[in-house]
Amino acid sequence: MTLPQHVDIAIIGAGAAGIGAARTVQAAGRSTLLIEARERLGGRSWTVTLEGGIPFDVGCEWLHSADRNSLVPIAHQLGFVVDTSRPRWREQTFNVGFPADERAAFRAAIEAFYARAEIASGADEDAPASRWLEPGNRWNPLIDAISTYINGCELHAVSVHDMDAYEETDFNWRIKHGLGALIAAYGAPCPAALGTVASVIDHAGPRITIETSRGTLTAERVIVTIPTDLLAAEAVRFSPSLPDKVAAAAGLPLGLADKVMLAVTSHLDDLPPDGHLYGATDRAGVGSFHLRPLGLPCISGFFGGSHARQLADAGEGALAAQAIDEVVALLGSDWRRRLRPLTASRWSHDPFARGSYSHALPSHAGDRAILAAPVNDRLFFAGEATSPNFFTTAHGARDSGERAAREALASFSRR
Incomplete structure (x- = not known):
């Protein structure tokens, strides 16, 4: 597609977070555009079909905490089969x-470890979770x-604080034809510029200017959903710079x-x-x-x-x-x-x-909230790394996109 000159809310990244944001903006009647470096929707959600019709989720696969997972009703609405076997x-x-x-x-040992770590999570010190392994076990x-x-x-x-913050309900379901396929279908109605690499987000002027590999556009608001390793490396550069965001992203690196x-x-x-x-x-x-x-x-x-x-x-x-x-x-x-x-x-x-999904380094559990916080009611941040309780998951990413979109939409009434 040809880049528009201007949209109300531009969204950087078309993974689950970006798509969740775009669907929310669309529903509110504002103009939006997903700016995605890949030639496909989904980000770290991606299903490929192998020989014999075998679906392979290259990225996220499971509907974790499925009894509280926002992607479950979306799957039903879109006609995807949910396998509920554990x-x-x-x-x-x-x-x-x-x-x-x-x-x-082993079950006794790991349950005892988690019990010790849960007690430790109430302490002020945010230490490495490994400290609560029993020596020599x-x-x-x-x-x-x-x-x-x-x-x-x-x-x-x-x-250890971050590990305790994660909410797991022990309901883990699957999409028969792939979670990545579901997320791509969920994003299909959203306007997207694929194969478009964002490089600079200039928020100094009255309108935000986004420089990309396919040209420049402006927006009233921008929602950034790219992975933390890219933010930490300043693969997308902010002008003026946002050192607090870069530092927070560095405290939430992607594991593998x-x-x-x-x-x-x-x-x-x-x-x-x-x-x-x-x-x-x-x-x-x-x-x-x-x-x-x-x-x-x-x-x-x-x-x-x-x-x-x-x-x-x-x-x-x-x-x-x-x-x-x-x-x-x-x-x-x-x-x-x-x-x-x-x-x-x-x-x-x-x-x-x-990388695959974020973890908070010791002493950096608070970085999730820092990364999620808006900047001047103009820049908003989403992605699984910004989820306070469902980080590492596709639904945590999607929900964070909806949250950021609602923040962006509400900001129009304040300016």
Whole structure:
């Protein structure tokens, strides 16, 4: 599309937050435009269809806290099928490498860790969550592995205050044809300039000027939804500068969680639908494997933290090779010829993301509120990193976009 000369509210970034903002602005009758560097909607929400019709959510996949998740009614409204079966993340199919008695011991250990961390979250000091691991506990590596899936990093880099702020209701559902597909459909009615990289937001004059790779436009208000790593690196520059926003973004870096999809080429009946395996229990750098998700002929592997970053940096194919090695170690050498890589994510190498989702560094839990605060009733900020309780999630991002849009709309009556 051709860039308009002017809109009421311009939105930088067309992920879940930007789309949530655009839908809210549209409903209020104001003109808007999503300015998106990628050639697609969705940001870190992205579904691709693999061979055999297998949907693969390259980014976010689960409707976390589904009983309170704003994307659930949106899915119903748009005709998407919601699968309400619960994940088996705490289980180990076949008991291989992680028998039932050990799983019970691990559950007790991780529950005790969270209980200690919850008490610690009431203290003034916002210390690393790792401080509340029991020294020498046999299950500390697996507890750290869980952190890499949840936070994208190990516990030493996680604020204990922030960890406690997250709200989890233990209802985790899925979209049958992909969460990324839902978010793209939700954004379809919104005007968007795709393949358009914003570089400067000049808010010095009576109208805000936005410089992009396809020209310049002006707006009365701007909502910024880009990931924190890009804000911290000033990939989009503000004029006048906003050092408090840059610093807050730096305190909320993106961790890394990458996924790989493996085709199961034979002996499909040997795997139960929606089974689960941990690749190992004695180290933090290990995969979590979803066997035959939704009954499909595949295995989805999930890796997080520094281990995922090392695999991403090792190049294409490293994640799949590691996943196959771990599955084969559990199920036997015959499985090496039954598995074939289909695709994998490398979010740390995506120039418009540079990671997966935010975590607050120790002493930086308060940065979420700093990042979310408006500037002079003209610049507004959204994205999962600005959500006080549902950060790291697609619905937290969407809700933050709606919140920022309402703030922007209300500002017109004050000026």
